Amino acid sequence: MSQNKSKPAPPGAESEPTVAAGGGSAWPFVLLGVVLFGCFLHVENTGGAFRADVYQAGMKTPPPQTDEPEDVKLFKRGASVYAGGCVGCHQPTGLGSPALNFPPLAGSDWVTREKPDRLIRILLNAVEGPIKVKDVVYDNPAMLAFRDVFNDYDIAAVATFIRGNKEWGNGAGFVTPAQVKAIRDGTAAMGSQKWRVETLEPIP
Numbered sequence: 001m002s003q004n005k006s007k008p009a010p011p012g013a014e015s016e017p018t019v020a021a022g023g024g025s026a027w028p029f030v031l032l033g034v035v036l037f038g039c040f041l042h043v044e045n046t047g048g049a050f051r052a053d054v055y056q057a058g059m060k061t062p063p064p065q066t067d068e069p070e071d072v073k074l075f076k077r078g079a080s081v082y083a084g085g086c087v088g089c090h091q092p093t094g095l096g097s098p099a100l101n102f103p104p105l106a107g108s109d110w111v112t113r114e115k116p117d118r119l120i121r122i123l124l125n126a127v128e129g130p131i132k133v134k135d136v137v138y139d140n141p142a143m144l145a146f147r148d149v150f151n152d153y154d155i156a157a158v159a160t161f162i163r164g165n166k167e168w169g170n171g172a173g174f175v176t177p178a179q180v181k182a183i184r185d186g187t188a189a190m191g192s193q194k195w196r197v198e199t200l201e202p203i204p
């Protein structure tokens with residue numbers, strides 16, 4: 001030891017404790033390692049790589065809102081999808097803006113018809129060309145295709161939100177992610193091509 005060179009310690013005495021001098025064992029560290037590894041395994045097995053969707057599923061005590069019916073969860077999620085992806089054109093009221101050539105979703109038969117098959121297609125690939133909504137013809141290529149933007153769940157959610165939005169006077173049934181997936185897969189060959197009213201009308 002360097003400080004012992006200038007002032008030698010009496011034989012047998014140590015000026016500072018060291019791990020070896022303390023006679024300490026390595027076991028506490030081994031034990032700590034085992035415990036930490038156990039924690040790591042637990043997080044690895046149940047954490048779902050911290051993805052919010054998986055993480056919820058792996059939790060032992062699910063948050064209360066998971067008891068809500070599926071359509072209520074879809075509707076709530078749909079409200080935020082709408083706020084992020086649609087509200088700028090179709091407006092918070094769902095009335096669109098006739099002056100800017102944005103059609104309404106409130107009271108639109110494209111939205112509230114019994115089967116959601118046309119609506120899902122419109123959300124996946126958009127629609128262009130003249131379209132009559134509540135007796136007014138709109139013709140504006142601005143509608144966006146959401147095939148590559150939203151997953152099946154979010155498309156089902158926003159469809160559920162606009163179909164069942166009572167504040168807008170809409171009261172149609174909810175849409176499931178499985179319905180979206182079936183149409184997404186069935187129309188994959190369309191790529192980024194948009195629908196036109198003529199190609200949607202044969203769909204029930």
Ligand code: HEC
Pocket residue numbers: 081082085086087088089090101102103104105108109110111119122123127128129130131133138139140141142143144146158159162
């Ligand atoms: C950039 C503006 C814009 C955005 C964003 C947008 N739309 Fe549209 N949307 C339009 C336009 C314009 C049309 C009419 C297209 C035409 O003229 O053929 C339309 C048509 C529609 C229609 C069919 C006609 C009707 O009014 O019922 C539906 C349904 C629809 N949009 C739903 C949505 C939903 C849901 C979202 C969000 C996920 C969305 N749109 C986002 C502009 C937009």
